[in-house]
Amino acid sequence: MLSPSRLAWIKDSAVPARHETAMTDLPRPLSQPLPLPEPEDVAFAGTIRLHVDASDVLRRIFRVHEVIPVPGKGVYTLLLPKWLPGYHAPQAPIELLAGLAFEAAGEPLHWSRHPTEVHAFHVSVPDGATEIDARFQFLSPTSSAQGRVVVSPDLLNLEWNCVVLYPAGHFSRRIAVDAKLTLPEGWQLATALPFASQTGDTVQFETIQLDELVDSPVMAGRHYRRIELDDGGVTLNVFADAAHQLAATEEQIAPHRAVVTQADRLFGRRPFDRFEVLLALSDEIGSIGVEHHRSCEIASIGEYFTDWDNSFPRRDSFPHEYIHGWNGKHRRGADSWAPCFYQPIRNSLMWVYEGQTQYWDRVLCARSGLWTREQTLSALADIAATHDMQAGSRWRPVSDTTKDPIIAARAPLPWPSWQRSEDYYTEGALIWLDVDTRIRELTGEARSLDDFAHTFFGAELPVDGITRTYLFDDVVRTLRDIADEDWSAFFVERLHDTRSDAPLAGIKRGGYRLVYRAVPSEMWRAKEQLSGIRSFIYSLGLSVSSDGEVQEVRWESAAFDAAITAGTKLIGVNGLTFTPDALDRAIEEASSDKPIDLLVQAGKYQREVSIDWSEGHRYPVLEPIPGSVRRLDDILAPR
């Protein structure tokens, strides 16, 4: 049950701090409101009963009724989860909670919001009450301008953190919840939550703890296909906008099965008893990939299977989120774990959590056959070029970017190559390639990063869905047992120093070098086609949509020198109306005595710019180094 909160925050927040005197009329700070109570590892007395009605898919509204036990009179604090592990940030959309009302024994109760912790609500409960009823709606976005769209007339993606209020003062693994969910008539659902019963379109789940509930999203829809990926309980649950989009062939399913097999060979042991891959193929809901203990949620493009030859750049989502079952969910950097959803998480080891996951997702794409070796090398070339041509590393070390989920929350940035954005993913992957090839070199090719993955993430631990944490020193110690090296100094230098050169040692030791060629890779072209954005980022220094709107300008590029910015509109190219092909041709034909003449518009201001550019097109490629040990080929080969 809830323990009564002190009312003092209400009084204190209005009282001037004690040091205020009449000596000056300059402002003095008020005292801060009382903080939320420290969570304790003690069980909440009673079970919360939660009912979410998700049947109003045309208005995209989830309606919530929750019954919360209380011990009697008092002021209680209830919260919407704020700090979400898979998002690495306080990303809960509190602004979409509305219609909040509490009552006890049929009488309405007064509530107020905490003055600074806006996810927390205080409710005054009268004498004699044993439980309170909470009712509210989660008004899911009706357009992408409001946030990620999660509901369409054909499918929905429910994250429980949007629809549950929970009591302050307890570890989230000590709060029991009885959840039930009502869906539109005839819809099917998939989730890692264990089913208790079903009545009509309402599913009752077994009683579970709050942390597991929040970690177990639901996907549901009208068009559904369940595909067993192996005999051990890994299932691909596909929901789609239309029935024909479910038509995956055996040939397409095979590499998804191989991801499961290759992950088993990499890690050795599964930290889950079963795993539900929740895959939405939709152009209606917003794309996402989030990891969980026994499931992952992925929203990809509608044509994932039906345009198989062109959709391949999107195939890395499944291995990425699946690998997180080991790296991120089973084991996590200690400061990325918090006992409840109102205590901040820090992300100092995100270069392991996301960086090594990104490394392995590329590797498993190749080992499973989701990508060919050439496609995987192209994906690595793209990462390498990002950091080869990135000015931001001169002022900002990659370790500082682990704070980006909190700083920027993936908002569009004006100068991402200078600001940097969550580079612990891609630069992290390059650092782990460096580690992998270094281990191979140090041990005469006897050991590799596979041994680290096997030892560190596949270690014998209970399969109980509970995260085990680690520290920097644990990473270093495990690596030292595999190959004798000063790994601590290795990481400190690469993570915490600024630098002006790219971290490409792993590519070189892998037997390849990064070069730029005039023709883009198949991967590059496919990404352009999927996004509708043509990228000339390593030549002229910009990317642009088909209607001429500049998406990004690389810091200190030729486009930067011409003061073109993201949001600028390209109107004319060499005297012709802008088209992406016209710009493509202009770059190809430009020379020292033939500049690229652009007519550009920013806001209402038009101007002509003339850009000297004589290097033609530049697209990144990994090229084998003649006579070298091709370690990268071995890394990418199936086990």
Ligand SMILES: [Zn+2]
């Ligand atoms: Zn990830």
